[in-house]
Amino acid sequence: MVMIKRVVRIAGCFRALGWAAIWLVMASSGMARADYRDSVAVLRIGLVETHVATTDPVKLEAIRSAFANALAIPVEIIKLGSYAALIDAHASGRVGYAIHSARSYAATEAACSCVRAFRSPVAADGSTGFRSVLVARDGVNIPVAELKVGYSSEASVSGWQIPHQAIRAGSLDQPDLVRGGSVASVIDLYREGSIDGFFAWVPDVPGEAGSDLERLFGGWNQSLIQSTDPLRIVWSSQRIPYGPHAVHRSLPDDLVDALGVFLDGMASSAPGLMDIFEPAYGGGYVTPDPEDYRNVRGLVEALSDPQSAQYRR
CATH class of the missing domain: 1.20.5 (Single alpha-helices involved in coiled-coils or other helix-helix interfaces)
Structure with a gap:
């Protein structure tokens, strides 16, 4: 028993x-x-209306469907009228993923500490950012404070905001400033001898030493620039990375990982989509260091003007 x-x-x-x-x-x-498919009902991607795809419904749908298919969740594209609107939408969580300029990302991060950059684009020339530079006529050897220097407009990051920050910080003497209104006008002022030099930008390629004057403004209008007196670089800023792809910190890590994998493979697996989604850069993506955008933080206050919607270099 x-x-x-x-x-x-x-x-x-x-x-x-x-x-x-x-x-x-x-x-x-x-x-x-x-996984994220159980917790994320829809991914909302924020694009500023200056993005070329926002004016073409076919291109916009190609982007939306490509992300939806890759992530296996519904995706919505949210068009925003300015970078100021993008900052507000991302900081509030109304969009989970956005393509920022360097300055709008720094502003969003400063506003809420709720976003993180997980990829940044690489240009076709291999550059991952740019430097603001002051170039002057090679034969003019006078102090910077005595130079007559042209700049395009106050909306330009490289042509005004970064140099202005350096002047305020005391790392660059203030020259006699002449507003051209556009890059083309500044070059014309230089060619006619009305200014001694001008603020510009050059691409920054990892591993390359110095700055190549033949790549002023990314190589734009070089024949016109080279047709006049030779230039030399008088001052250069620190590197400013290209605007990142950033996510709201509320998104699950595995969704961010999936987004990164999709972006990393886009240049080889879907070059046509890359041309639509990243028209200004064709070299793929890199993972940025969290501190890459520290040089832009001093420019955040310039975003307080809601009419300033260009935020260009």
């Missing part, structure tokens, strides 16, 4: 262990299946 009871108890234990094992398998398989 005792033996029978012992057998029954052992059998009961095995049954309990069996049910426990089944429960563990079911629980672990459920955990394996649980």
Whole structure:
């Protein structure tokens, strides 16, 4: 009788262990299946209306469907009228993922500490950012404070905001400033001898030393610039990275990882989509250092003007 009871108890234990094992398998398989698709009902991507795709419904749908297919969740594209609107939408969580300028990202991060840059674009020339530079006529050797220097407009990051920040910080003497209104006008002023030099920008390529004057303004209008007196670089800013792709910190890490994988493969697997989604850069993406955008933080106050919607270099 005792033996029978012992057998029954052992059998009961095995049954309990069996049910426990089944429960563990079911629980672990459920955990394996649980991912961002269970918690994110829709991914909203914010694009400023200056993005070329926002004016073409076909291109916009190509972007939306490509992300939806890659992530296996619904995706919406939210068009925003300015970078100021993008900052507000991203900081408030109304969009989860956005393409920023360097300055709008710095402003959003300063506003809420709720976003993180997970990829930044690489240009076709291999550059991952740019430097603001002051160039002057090679034959003019006078202090910067005595130079007559042209700049395009107050909306230009490289042509005004970065140099102005350096002047306020005392790392660059203030020259006699002449407003041209546009880059083309500034070049005309230089060619006619009305100014001694001008503020410009040059691409920054990792591993390359110095700055190549043939790449002023990214190589734009070089024949016109080279047709006049030679230039030399008088001052250069620190590197400013290109505007990042950033996510709201509320998004699950595995969704951010999936977004990164999709972007990393876009240049090789979907070059046509890359041309639509990243028209200004064709070299793929890199993962930025969290501190890459520290040089832009001093420019955040310039975003207080809601009419300033260009935020260009």
